[in-house]
Amino acid sequence: MRFVETEIAGVVVVELEERVDERGSFARTWCRDEMSSAGLAGELAQCSLSRNRRAGTLRGLHLQHPPHEEAKLVRCTRGAIFDVAVDLRPGSPTRGRWVGAELDPDSGRALYVPEGCAHGFQTLVDESDVAYMISTPYAPDAAVGVRWDDPLLAIAWPEPQGERTISERDRALPGYEPEPA
Numbered sequence: 001m002r003f004v005e006t007e008i009a010g011v012v013v014v015e016l017e018e019r020v021d022e023r024g025s026f027a028r029t030w031c032r033d034e035m036s037s038a039g040l041a042g043e044l045a046q047c048s049l050s051r052n053r054r055a056g057t058l059r060g061l062h063l064q065h066p067p068h069e070e071a072k073l074v075r076c077t078r079g080a081i082f083d084v085a086v087d088l089r090p091g092s093p094t095r096g097r098w099v100g101a102e103l104d105p106d107s108g109r110a111l112y113v114p115e116g117c118a119h120g121f122q123t124l125v126d127e128s129d130v131a132y133m134i135s136t137p138y139a140p141d142a143a144v145g146v147r148w149d150d151p152l153l154a155i156a157w158p159e160p161q162g163e164r165t166i167s168e169r170d171r172a173l174p175g176y177e178p179e180p181a
Contacts, residue, residue, distance in 0.1 A: 001028060003038045006099045010114035011085045013101055014073060030133055040112055041071035041135040050130040052123045056160030060120015061086055061146045068142035069115035071135040076103040079128025081121040082158050089116035096178055098155050118146050122157055145173040152176045
């Protein structure tokens with residue numbers, strides 16, 4: 001695996017190192033030792049799959065409060081998505097900033113979202129599947145989020161070709177609150 005830093009410390013694009021021969025290719029998608037050596041959470045507590053029927057489906061922005069903070073390695077296994085991480089860590093010099101990456105199966109890229117960062121994505125095509133490798137089990141009482149369209153975050157979501165689909169739960173998430181000065 002190759003680890004490509006972004007402008008937000010700890011948010012990393014993870015690229016596959018494929019071994020190719022006449023049969024096709026092989027690549028590791030998770031390695032505890034390589035993740036840990038790169039300073040990323042190497043423990044895996046849960047794997048989840050999100051199946052999305054339509055282009056323009058938006059999920060997020062989600063995270064969990066301490067002590068249930070979670071790191072995620074997010075990969076698109078079918079279709080294509082625009083994946084976003086937002087730094088919400090107290091005291092972080094990049095708090096309130098976001099990073100986005102287009103993910104699809106052909107690129108093999110994944111986005112690593114560290115603890116304290118919110119995560120969300122929008123599907124770019126119909127029938128898009130998203131696989132999550134997560135460091136901490138889901139804790140419903142610790143689940144929180146921030147509105148996807150908060151003007152202070154100003155995330156440049158791609159304009160969907162059709163109607164954007166967002167759950168009522170995600171539409172009701174609160175706005176971003178900067179840290180007091």
